[in-house]
Amino acid sequence: MAIKKILITGNHAVGKTSLLNRFIHDTFSERPPVNIGLGVARKEIEVQEGPLVLVLWDLVGELSGGKVPRTYLLGASAAVYVFDLSRPDSRNSMEADLAVIRRMLPGCLVRVVGNKKDLLNQAELQALAGETPDRRYASAKTGENVEDIFLGIGRELLGARQEE
Numbered sequence: 001m002a003i004k005k006i007l008i009t010g011n012h013a014v015g016k017t018s019l020l021n022r023f024i025h026d027t028f029s030e031r032p033p034v035n036i037g038l039g040v041a042r043k044e045i046e047v048q049e050g051p052l053v054l055v056l057w058d059l060v061g062e063l064s065g066g067k068v069p070r071t072y073l074l075g076a077s078a079a080v081y082v083f084d085l086s087r088p089d090s091r092n093s094m095e096a097d098l099a100v101i102r103r104m105l106p107g108c109l110v111r112v113v114g115n116k117k118d119l120l121n122q123a124e125l126q127a128l129a130g131e132t133p134d135r136r137y138a139s140a141k142t143g144e145n146v147e148d149i150f151l152g153i154g155r156e157l158l159g160a161r162q163e164e
Helices: 016-025 094-104 122-131 146-163
Strands: 002-010 038-047 050-059 076-084 109-115
Touching (some): 002 016, 016 050, 016 076, 016 146, 076 146, 094 109
Parallel strands (some): 002 050, 002 076
Antiparallel strands (some): 038 050
């Protein structure tokens, strides 16, 4: 069975740990535990391409700010960059953080996910779609799109492995 390391990163309080808990345990807490440094979890999934173990690394801190040890990134097959749809400032360091990922992990699959979709109305979501094309929107609170995002990553990673 293939094992793939997935990084979950983004600014403080964007819901990284909540997305992880929703995917791993199908739970949500209004007051998730404060993550200090690093959280690691694993989940076995089954996709059309076969079985897969995802080892999810929940990183605290902005990658471009130098607070996250670069060794945490090594060996990652994919990265999920999370921002808070209700807080535009949560995207301030996004491009710099994505540049760090692309520089340190060339060829790494990267997905940008806007979390807290449940806090926006339809008009706000449509306006954001123009500003942030090719982004995926999810809600850790309701569970909307959370599993689809991680299963999609699993499919892409296994599909890429089979093409090699």
